[in-house]
Amino acid sequence: xxxxxxxxxxxxxxxxxxxxxxxxxxxxxxxxxxxxxxxxxxxxxxxxxxxxxxxxxxxxxxxxxxxxxxxxxxxxxxxxxxxxxxxxxxxxxxxxxxxxxxxxxxxxxxxxxxxxxxxxxxxxxxxxxxxxxxxxxxxxxxxxxxxxxxxxxxxxxxxxxxxxxxxxxxxxxxxxxxxxxxxxxxxxxxxxxxxxxxxxxxxxxxxxxxxxxxxxxxxxxxxxxxxxxxxxxxxxxxxxxxxxxxxxxxxxxxxxxxxxxxxxxxxxxxxxxxxxxxxxxxxxxxxxxxxxxxxxxxxxxxxxxxxxxxxxxxxxxxxxxxxxxxxxxxxxxxxxxxxxxxxxxxxxxxxxxxxxxxxxxxxxxxxxxxxxxxxxxxxxxxxxxxxxxxxxxxxxxxxxxxxxxxxxxxxxxxxxxxxxxxxxxxxxxxxxxxxxxxxxxxxxxxxxxxxxxxxxxxxxxxxxxxxxxxxxxxxxxxxxxxxxxxxxxxxxxxxxxxxxxxxxxxxxxxxxxxxxxxxxxxxxxxxxxxxxxxxxxxxxxxxxxxxxxxxxxx
Numbered sequence: 001x002x003x004x005x006x007x008x009x010x011x012x013x014x015x016x017x018x019x020x021x022x023x024x025x026x027x028x029x030x031x032x033x034x035x036x037x038x039x040x041x042x043x044x045x046x047x048x049x050x051x052x053x054x055x056x057x058x059x060x061x062x063x064x065x066x067x068x069x070x071x072x073x074x075x076x077x078x079x080x081x082x083x084x085x086x087x088x089x090x091x092x093x094x095x096x097x098x099x100x101x102x103x104x105x106x107x108x109x110x111x112x113x114x115x116x117x118x119x120x121x122x123x124x125x126x127x128x129x130x131x132x133x134x135x136x137x138x139x140x141x142x143x144x145x146x147x148x149x150x151x152x153x154x155x156x157x158x159x160x161x162x163x164x165x166x167x168x169x170x171x172x173x174x175x176x177x178x179x180x181x182x183x184x185x186x187x188x189x190x191x192x193x194x195x196x197x198x199x200x201x202x203x204x205x206x207x208x209x210x211x212x213x214x215x216x217x218x219x220x221x222x223x224x225x226x227x228x229x230x231x232x233x234x235x236x237x238x239x240x241x242x243x244x245x246x247x248x249x250x251x252x253x254x255x256x257x258x259x260x261x262x263x264x265x266x267x268x269x270x271x272x273x274x275x276x277x278x279x280x281x282x283x284x285x286x287x288x289x290x291x292x293x294x295x296x297x298x299x300x301x302x303x304x305x306x307x308x309x310x311x312x313x314x315x316x317x318x319x320x321x322x323x324x325x326x327x328x329x330x331x332x333x334x335x336x337x338x339x340x341x342x343x344x345x346x347x348x349x350x351x352x353x354x355x356x357x358x359x360x361x362x363x364x365x366x367x368x369x370x371x372x373x374x375x376x377x378x379x380x381x382x383x384x385x386x387x388x389x390x391x392x393x394x395x396x397x398x399x400x401x402x403x404x405x406x407x408x409x410x411x412x413x414x415x416x417x418x419x420x421x422x423x424x425x426x427x428x429x430x431x432x433x434x435x436x437x438x439x440x441x442x443x444x445x446x447x448x449x450x451x452x453x454x455x456x457x458x459x460x461x462x463x464x465x466x467x468x469x470x471x472x473x474x475x476x477x478x479x480x481x482x483x484x485x486x487x488x489x490x491x492x493x494x495x496x497x498x499x500x501x502x503x504x505x506x507x508x509x510x511x512x513x514x515x516x517x518x519x520x521x522x523x524x525x526x527x528x529x530x531x532x533x534x535x536x537x538x539x540x541x542x543x544x545x546x547x548x549x550x551x552x553x554x
Contacts, residue, residue: 041093044100048092113158119145121160121189128182129167138168151208159191165207173202176446180436182207187450195471196450212237212449215473217456218250220492221288222475223295229264229364231292233285233429233462234472241470259462259472261427263364263404269465270399273425274408275442280432281458281474282408283309286368288477289406291496294318297364297402300336302329302387304371312480317498326378326387333390336367336403340394343401361402367394368406373413388418395424411438429472431460445469 059067078084110118122145129139129148138148151164163186172178183198186209190196199208215235224232225245235256238244244255263270272289276282290299290313298318301310306324313319323329343361350357369388376386394403407421411434428443433453440446443463449471451461458474478485480493 037097040100041096042100044096044098045092047099048096110152110154114152114154117158117160117189118149118152121145121163121186122149124185124189125165125167125182128178128185129171131170134168134170138166155211160209161211163190163209165209167205167207169205171205173200173205180446183450193452193454195452197448198450199448212471215459215471216249216256217458217473217476219247219256219473219475220489221291221477221496222248222492223496224258224292226260226292228296229262229267231261231263231289232475233259233261233289234458234474235259236462236470236472240468259464259470261464264402265399267399269427271395271405271425272407272427272429273421273442274406274429274431275411275414276408276431276460277410277433279457280460282410282431283370284458284477285429285431285474286370286406286408287479287493288475290366290368291477291493293364293366293404294498297366299366299368300332302332302367302369302372302375304329304369304374308481309370309479312493312497315500317501319498326375326382326384329372329375329387330379330385330390333367333387336365337390337393339365340397340401340403343403344397347401363402365401365403366406367391367403370408371410371413372407373409373416376416386418388421391418392420395420414442426465427463429460429462431458431472431474434460439469443469447471 056064078088122139122143123141125148126139126141126143130137137143148166149163150166151162152160153162155161165186167173179198179200183196186198187196190209190211195212195214197210197212199210201208215237219235224247226232232245235247236259238257241257241259243260244257246253247256249256261269261272274282274285287310290301290310293299294313294316298320299313300320301313301322303310303322303324308324310322314322321328321332323332343365346361347357350361369391372388376388379386391405391407394401394405397403398405405425407417407425409417430439430442433455434451436446436451439451439461443461445463445468447461447469458476460472460474461469462472463469476489477493478489480490485493
């Protein structure tokens with residue numbers, strides 16, 4: 001039976017209602033604009049009547065009679081003089097218009113609560129900024145706080161969001177301990193739970209404090225616009241870097257300032273160390289790095305926890321191996337050391353003979369280790385070599401051989417890493433809750449902000465070599481096979497996965513986001529087969545490769 005169409009009155013009812021609402025809203029706005037003077041006069045008359053009623057209620061009863069007689073006499077005089085009623089009406093209308101006019105109150109200074117807060121902050125700084133022999137102290141008990149504190153702003157809750165402090169020249173602002181004491185005091189007095197930034201002007205003896213807005217945590221994994229050898233670790237503050245890139249932030253598109261880590265033959269920080277507590281987002285960062293590395297190179301993953309966080313990469317193009325056991329980790333890292341030596345020998349031969357470097361040598365090789373300290377304990381108990389010790393060759397000669405090493409571990413086991421790992425991983429990332437001392441010990445420099453105890457996963461700090469310490473928010477890259485992953489994030493990660501052998505690449509747009517890199521041919525080493533993962537976290541599955549020693553030539 002053919003379906004009969006709905007009557008026109010029913011099918012177009014929603015459109016008619018929408019148009020009617022727009023017409024009514026437009027008419028109401030026009031009427032408000034036309035009748036605005038009458039509304040203002042009416043509001044003023046209401047205020048004048050209310051003021052007169054309050055004045056009458058406040059008048060004693062014994063004086064109400066003379067007051068009525070005086071008002072009646074004034075009305076009689078106004079009625080008898082020429083143009084009196086007209087002048088009286090004009091005066092009343094003018095007074096009503098002035099009274100009913102809505103005036104914006106301009107705040108010229110702090111109120112009582114804000115003044116009390118600034119006074120308390122000034123008194124708290126007196127012991128740190130005053131000396132007994134100062135003839136004209138800027139900070140003294142009971143002194144003028146407005147001479148030392150300026151450019152202050154408050155939020156809706158009455159808490160400081162910005163402040164400039166002028167301190168005396170004798171303060172030891174060149175010592176880190178002195179600056180830390182002042183920063184801790186300002187942090188405590190201005191309100192905890194927020195991230196503050198402190199900028200010290202040692203030449204002008206001024207300190208600028210400001211509250212930083214939270215970094216966006218809604219940027220998910222996506223094909224970032226980067227060149228070969230560039231990896232996006234996350235995103236930071238707009239004034240921290242001089243570059244932005246287009247990203248998809250939730251449902252919107254915007255330009256975000258990225259933290260770009262550059263690898264390759266000309267990189268000054270070819271290897272990366274990531275440290276954080278469980279749940280801080282270290283595995284998320286490594287998964288994001290692996291997805292970006294697969295666009296131009298090959299990846300070897302060593303997972304110490306054995307929880308299958310990288311199972312989505314199994315059998316994908318460019319994934320040479322995913323190992324979760326001690327035996328597999330030793331074999332894979334032994335092969336990586338031999339492969340690094342082979343690349344060095346082949347590149348040396350090509351340069352000596354005057355030929356270009358072969359494609360399999362120029363294609364980057366990424367070695368990603370997630371919690372390798374677990375293998376160290378197992379190797380010590382079994383009397384075998386610590387897998388981390390096999391990273392000496394890739395770490396020392398990886399830059400010349402296009403080999404990049406990424407290591408992630410926790411705070412309590414980072415000391416178990418070898419000196420070679422800590423010495424050659426000059427690019428550092430600290431994620432999750434951490435104290436000021438822990439961040440400084442890992443990054444080599446203190447952050448310019450105060451870390452907060454409650455932060456979302458993937459939030460932390462990054463420092464590339466001897467650069468500045470930057471705030472960092474890692475793009476959300478969860479395990480797509482995890483049931484707790486949202487559908488949007490699952491589709492985003494699955495859309496970035498490369499195809500399997502013999503299948504077309506499911507993400508042709510990923511390559512389109514790049515400025516046209518040269519695709520190198522896949523490696524033909526004969527040592528690895530793509531993407532075999534072991535069945536259990538500590539069990540040895542059939543070997544994905546047969547490690548054969550490569551003879552190094554002098």
